[in-house]
Amino acid sequence: QVQLVESGGGLVQAGGSLRLSCAASGRTFSNYAMGWFRQAPGKEREFVAAINWSGNGVYFADFVKGRFTISRDNAKNTVYLRMNSLKPEDTAVYYCAARLGGKYGDAQAYDYWGQGTQVTVSS
Numbered sequence: 447q448v449q450l451v452e453s454g455g456g457l458v459q460a461g462g463s464l465r466l467s468c469a470a471s472g473r474t475f476s477n478y479a480m481g482w483f484r485q486a487p488g489k490e491r492e493f494v495a496a497i498n499w500s501g502n503g504v505y506f507a508d509f510v511k512g513r514f515t516i517s518r519d520n521a522k523n524t525v526y527l528r529m530n531s532l533k534p535e536d537t538a539v540y541y542c543a544a545r546l547g548g549k550y551g552d553a554q555a556y557d558y559w560g561q562g563t564q565v566t567v568s569s
Contacts, residue, residue, distance in 0.1 A: 447472045447473065447558070448470055448471070448472040448473050448475075448478065448544050448557070448558040449470065449471045449472050449558075450468055450469070450470055450542050450543070450544060450558055450559065450560035451468065451469045451471075451560055451561070452466060452467065452468050452540065452541065452542050452560045452561065452562060452563040453466070453467050453468075453469070453563060454466040454467050454563060455540060455563030455564045455565045456564075456565070456566070457566045457567075457568065458532055458565075458566070458567055458568070459567070459568050460532060460533055460534055460567055460568065460569050461531060461532065462532050462567070463528070463529060463530045463531075463532065464528075464529050464532065464565060465526055465527070465528045465529070466482070466526065466527040466528075466529070466540055466542075466563060466565075467524055467525075467526055468480070468482075468524060468525045468526075468527075468542030468560055469522075469523060469524050470523045470524065470525070470544065471523065475520055475523040475544075476499055476500075476520040477499060477546065478499060478544040478545060478546060478557075478558075479496060479497065479498045479499055479544070479545050479546070479550065480496065480497050480516075480518060480525040480542060480543070480544055480545075481493065481494075481495065481496035481497075481542070481543045481544075481545065481550060481551075481556060482494040482495045482496070482516065482525075482527045482540060482541065482542055482543075483540070483541045483542075483543060483553060484536075484538035484539065484540045484541065484565075485538055485539050485541070485562075486535075486537060486538040486539075489538075491541070491553055492507065493507050493550075493551040493552075493553070494506070494507055494510055494514065494527070494540070495507065495510065495514055495515075495516040495527060496516065496550035496551070497516045497517065497518050497525060498550075501517065501518050501520070504516050505550045505551070507551075510529075510536075513529065513530050513531045513532075514527060514528065514529050514530070515527075515528045515530075516528075525542060527540070527542075529565070532565075532567045533567060534567045534568065534569045535567075536565060536567050537565060537566050537567050538564075538565060539562040539563065539564050539565075540562060540563050540564075540565050541559055541560055541561075541562045542559075542560045543556035543557075543558060543559045543560070544556060544557060544558040545557055
């Protein structure tokens with residue numbers, strides 16, 4: 447089992463920044479590739495960003511490229527999502543997730559999920 451706890455969400459004005467953190471416990475964190483997904487009210491969960499186990503492979507949804515970065519610190523069992531130039535349409539609950547294999551953008555490939563953290567961007 448891997449337990450994931452997100453933090454860092456909140457209310458921010460458009461154009462602002464937030465950094466989300468996801469702390470992992472349980473099995474060896476560095477074995478897992480990590481991803482961030484989000485779900486807005488009335489919408490399906492969607493892929494945001496992913497990072498491989500070593501941190502040298504990162505992937506982003508087109509709508510966040512150039513604005514968001516993802517990183518991980520395996521010594522701290524934590525993955526981060528830095529969000530810049532936030533837009534009202536970025537408002538959603540953000541989830542981190544862990545997977546051993548499968549496609550980085552496929553939510554079904556992820557084995558463990560956190561409870562989510564709310565991000566609200568005001569216009």
